[in-house]
Amino acid sequence: MEKAVILVSGGMDSLVTAAIAAEKYEPAFLHLNYGQRTEKREFKAFNDIADHYRVTNRLVVNIDYLAEIGGSSLTDKDIEVSKADMNRKEIPTSYVPFRNANILSIAVSWAEVIDAKKIFIGAVEEDSSGYPDCREIFYDAFNKVIALGTKPETSIEIVTPIIHMKKYEIIKKGAQMNAPFSLSWSCYTNEDKACGECDSCALRLKGFQLAGLVDPIDYVYRPLYSK
């Protein structure tokens, strides 16, 4: 089996991406800590998911320089986390400048050393809050950088299996594959019970609702969304 590096934040999208990748590849799990507010809870989710899929090759990298650089409500406590607004046009305050390029670069360095051929990332273009680095054209451009910036004999490609899915489709797909949603964590604000109000909670809860399923994790508040 060929190896693949899977970026596992511990959220729902990375969980379903890991489930998809693990069907065809020997998974190596990569997790990033970058001083995000819910870092500890995400790290627990990462390890729980890795245990579930019996992944022995795990790498955890601390990139808290992103918190030092700042510019995001995810890492800077002086910037308020945006409340969910499904009709918002501008990029939310949780956007971490150029975060995914930082993360992918690490993944490529690791993939080149362990001889992995693919890098799986659970980016979602649709309702993913308008982050510029979650779009397919961004990953296409990054694949060109990989081809040019690694050894000629290296062949590494970023794979985004859920990029064009809607949240409810991701949830249905995960449910079909028995992905353990109870182990995943999405909330940007809390570490014990999910808040139910941040962008990430709102997208998750609305997705479960549209999929006709119940999210197994605990919430402080479970809003109902109009379809």
Next chain:
Amino acid sequence: MEKAVILVSGGMDSLVTAAIAAEKYEPAFLHLNYGQRTEKREFKAFNDIADHYRVTNRLVVNIDYLAEIGGSSLTDKDIEVSKADMNRKEIPTSYVPFRNANILSIAVSWAEVIDAKKIFIGAVEEDSSGYPDCREIFYDAFNKVIALGTKPETSIEIVTPIIHMKKYEIIKKGAQMNAPFSLSWSCYTNEDKACGECDSCALRLKGFQLAGLVDPIDYVYRPLYSK
């Protein structure tokens, strides 16, 4: 004056690049520690050069996960540093997998937050030992990733002012601009006196010789190169 982020390793190429950038931009200096053997000496060179150009905006980022990932003689003591071989075809053991993409991603994150419009890097395509991520096509591709992966209103571009120069031309250019070569450090092996034998020393010494100048730093051994 617009701001520019300058990547300053402390080596000669970054010194001359900083000298060029400082003529037109307010420089912000970025230095990376990644567990390279000569990290302390390079850091001293960085600070000495920053003092020389009176740069107050400095950021030092630790990316020693690259040493943990391994794969290079620069960071892995079990891999021998290649002796200089000007006619070598393959990529030398000092190549750090995808290092420059890691470094540039950090630079872009910082540039986006401090509102810098340019990122200067002293990459040299010619005699730069065949690293794939030192070629202009790599930077062109990376500029596309930046345009796609940052906020729409952001305009950040990588600038490589010495990429097509030969080492002796870089040295002549630096000498014209009174760049303080005595403060810079290039050796991959030693931290007190430069070894004179590693790839980096060999390129530097040969460059000074071809420029008809004398390198002001101390060497254990100063080989003479045939032209």
